[in-house]
Amino acid sequence: MSYPRRAWIVLWKDVLSERRSKETLNALFFFALLLLFVFQFSLGADRERLVAALPGLLWLGFVLSGLLGLGRAFLGERENDCWEGLVVVPGDKSAIYLGKVGGSLLLMLVVEAVVLALFGIFFNVDLAPHLAPLALVIGLGTVGFAAVGTLFAAMTAQVRARELLFPVLLLPVLVPVLLAGVKATEAVLGGETLGAVAHWLRLLAAADVIYLTVGVLTFDAVLEG
Amino acid sequence: MSRLIRVLGWLAALGLLAGLVMAFGVTPREVTQGNVQRIMYVHVPAVWVAYVAFAVVFVASVAHLLRRSAGADRLAHAAAEAGVVFLGVNIATGSIWGKPTWGTWWTWDARLTSVSVVFLIYVGYLLLRRMIDDRERAGRYAAILGILGAPNIYLVHVSVYWWRTLHQPPSLLKAGSATMPPVLWAAVLLNFAAFALLSAYFVAKRTRLLRWEQEALP
Amino acid sequence: MAADPLVHIAGLGKAFGTTLVLDDVTLDVRSGEALAVLGPNGAGKTTLLRILATLARPTRGIARVAGFDCVRDVERVRARVGLLAHGAWVYEDLTALENLRFWTTLSGLTPTADELRAALSAVELERVADERVRAFSLGMKRRLSLARLLLARPEVLLLDEPYAGLDPRAGKWLDGYLTAFKAAGGAILMTTHSFGRGLGAAERIAILSAGHVVHQTSLAALDAEDVRRLYELHAEDSA
Numbered sequence: 001m002s003y004p005r006r007a008w009i010v011l012w013k014d015v016l017s018e019r020r021s022k023e024t025l026n027a028l029f030f031f032a033l034l035l036l037f038v039f040q041f042s043l044g045a046d047r048e049r050l051v052a053a054l055p056g057l058l059w060l061g062f063v064l065s066g067l068l069g070l071g072r073a074f075l076g077e078r079e080n081d082c083w084e085g086l087v088v089v090p091g092d093k094s095a096i097y098l099g100k101v102g103g104s105l106l107l108m109l110v111v112e113a114v115v116l117a118l119f120g121i122f123f124n125v126d127l128a129p130h131l132a133p134l135a136l137v138i139g140l141g142t143v144g145f146a147a148v149g150t151l152f153a154a155m156t157a158q159v160r161a162r163e164l165l166f167p168v169l170l171l172p173v174l175v176p177v178l179l180a181g182v183k184a185t186e187a188v189l190g191g192e193t194l195g196a197v198a199h200w201l202r203l204l205a206a207a208d209v210i211y212l213t214v215g216v217l218t219f220d221a222v223l224e225g
Numbered sequence: 226m227s228r229l230i231r232v233l234g235w236l237a238a239l240g241l242l243a244g245l246v247m248a249f250g251v252t253p254r255e256v257t258q259g260n261v262q263r264i265m266y267v268h269v270p271a272v273w274v275a276y277v278a279f280a281v282v283f284v285a286s287v288a289h290l291l292r293r294s295a296g297a298d299r300l301a302h303a304a305a306e307a308g309v310v311f312l313g314v315n316i317a318t319g320s321i322w323g324k325p326t327w328g329t330w331w332t333w334d335a336r337l338t339s340v341s342v343v344f345l346i347y348v349g350y351l352l353l354r355r356m357i358d359d360r361e362r363a364g365r366y367a368a369i370l371g372i373l374g375a376p377n378i379y380l381v382h383v384s385v386y387w388w389r390t391l392h393q394p395p396s397l398l399k400a401g402s403a404t405m406p407p408v409l410w411a412a413v414l415l416n417f418a419a420f421a422l423l424s425a426y427f428v429a430k431r432t433r434l435l436r437w438e439q440e441a442l443p
Numbered sequence: 444m445a446a447d448p449l450v451h452i453a454g455l456g457k458a459f460g461t462t463l464v465l466d467d468v469t470l471d472v473r474s475g476e477a478l479a480v481l482g483p484n485g486a487g488k489t490t491l492l493r494i495l496a497t498l499a500r501p502t503r504g505i506a507r508v509a510g511f512d513c514v515r516d517v518e519r520v521r522a523r524v525g526l527l528a529h530g531a532w533v534y535e536d537l538t539a540l541e542n543l544r545f546w547t548t549l550s551g552l553t554p555t556a557d558e559l560r561a562a563l564s565a566v567e568l569e570r571v572a573d574e575r576v577r578a579f580s581l582g583m584k585r586r587l588s589l590a591r592l593l594l595a596r597p598e599v600l601l602l603d604e605p606y607a608g609l610d611p612r613a614g615k616w617l618d619g620y621l622t623a624f625k626a627a628g629g630a631i632l633m634t635t636h637s638f639g640r641g642l643g644a645a646e647r648i649a650i651l652s653a654g655h656v657v658h659q660t661s662l663a664a665l666d667a668e669d670v671r672r673l674y675e676l677h678a679e680d681s682a
Contacts, residue, residue: 009549021536088524165352168349175384183388207380211373218290221365
């Protein structure tokens with residue numbers, strides 16, 4: 001049984017479904033725009049203050065959109081009654097996990113790119129010179145986010161109060177990723193080199209490895225029916 | 226087994242008494258902070274016991290996933306509860322210590338913040354167990370969380386410490402440096418032993434209670 | 444030489460909390476044979492299927508498929524069993540062809556596009572192969588699931604009320620499919636409510652009532668009326 005092929009087909013199915021329905025992506029784009037306004041209104045018109053808070057606001061935007069988007073990771077399975085189909089299918093279930101993480105990762109990266117662009121435009125901040133290091137920081141952070149988020153989304157998919165339990169479980173676990181992401185983003189936007197934030201990047205990489213490993217090793221127990 | 230648990234309980238009670246005497250009677254009064262500093266003898270052992278409890282949760286969770294052992298599941302559950310309680314004690318005593326010392330109930334000091342995040346993670350663990358009706362599934366999912374929690378504790382502490390100390394010196398609420406006089410160390414260690422016995426007693430009783438609950442259903 | 448039955452259940456029990464859904468169920472289904480399980484709602488028919496499909500664990504007793512235990516050799520059982528349950532396991536935003544490709548690839552198979560279309564042809568869905576499943580009727584979704592089973596080639600088919608919601612033409616088609624499946628050596632265990640059409644492909648019936656097998660017999664000498672009388676005789680109404 002080809003493990004990569006099975007992970008790929010799960011990713012393919014999620015991307016195809018999303019491309020057809022466009023439900024999640026469109027709503028998240030709109031949500032990102034709304035967040036912009038909410039941040040502006042909550043923090044006041046002082047542009048200096050907003051720009052100083054930009055790294056935090058960016059990651060706040062990522063986290064909030066991520067919570068919404070990731071919470072729907074297994075919505076297709078729930079609505080189409082396919083969960084048990086996934087349970088009964090033979091083979092290593094962790095391939096399904098990795099495929100799902102891939103799909104979540106793609107979704108979040110697209111939304112984050114939009115958030116980045118919108119914030120840059122509306123707060124009139126030039127992000128272009130920092131794009132490469134920013135992409136690395138955000139990329140590493142998002143991998144960890146998607147890894148844990150997908151695992152928790154699967155675990156809460158069939159719980160009664162899933163909309164409450166999912167963020168309650170995810171947010172404390174994400175604290176290291178959030179701190180590292182914000183601090184590294186702050187440094188990068190302040191013109192620092194990647195070398196100056198190497199320790200944060202190492203932390204993000206370590207978190208990514210830990211979360212993915214736990215997910216791969218335990219997903220069989222999630223999809224047991 | 227019952228006799229063992231009762232002995233454990235008595236030892237814990239004795240240990241607590243001894244620890245109390247040491248903390249308030251034997252150890253000297255701290256010069257700058259006064260008697261408030263004595264809270265350290267509860268504050269520090271509590272977090273050590275809590276983290277040992279979470280290590281037990283980790284091991285029991287792995288055992289449960291590998292062997293589907295109901296006993297391991299109950300142990301993980303009880304240990305998580307003990308850990309949350311002692312962590313709560315640690316946070317509360319930290320806050321109580323902070324008020325007269327820094328004039329504030331709360332501060333985003335590295336240690337206090339890290340411990341609070343870990344507290345939230347394991348409260349989430351207990352919430353997860355409560356909110357899944359299917360007991361077998363609840364145990365499985367809780368085990369996954371229990372496994373994820375342990376390495377995450379390390380990540381939390383490292384990230385929060387870096388977050389707080391890049392521009393500021395570390396907190397003043399130290400456990401004590403290596404140059405702390407032996408009598409203070411003795412008090413801390415004695416209380417640690419007492420708390421460890423107490424939590425072992427709680428966990429033993431709690432797992433038994435859980436087993437009776439489960440056996441009440443056919 | 445009598446081969447071991449493909450499906451072997453002995454002393455099977457399943458309790459949900461304080462409720463006993465299955466109690467001391469013993470059944471065998473041999474290769475080339477179809478067993479129909481009749482019973483009122485709540486008798487435990489679906490639970491029986493779910494245990495064999497490894498979706499649920501029994502609290503007591505043995506369930507084996509092709510010699511492999513449903514609890515201890517879960518993977519090997521899953522590779523040999525095909526389940527057709529009420530939920531059709533189709534993603535509504537995908538086409539019939541895409542659904543088929545997804546499930547077969549996930550199961551570890553590598554069908555070519557031609558093989559996929561051939562399977563759709565066999566279930567007479569080739570004309571809607573590239574249409575989204577959202578527009579399909581229940582019968583069409585069922586046939587799509589059967590196409591998936593065609594490609595998976597299980598040894599045992601577990602069917603939960605397969606004739607429900609099918610028009611006569613689709614029902615006749617299903618009869619033919621099941622007959623061919625048996626001829627190839629497979630075993631079928633299906634649950635049903637109806638006394639006529641639903642029994643068409645079965646050699647034997649078992650009547651399940653309140654979790655117990657209250658009667659088992661061969662259908663060789665019986666017609667639908669006989670079966671109905673047997674059923675009324677043995678089955679209790681469950682509340």
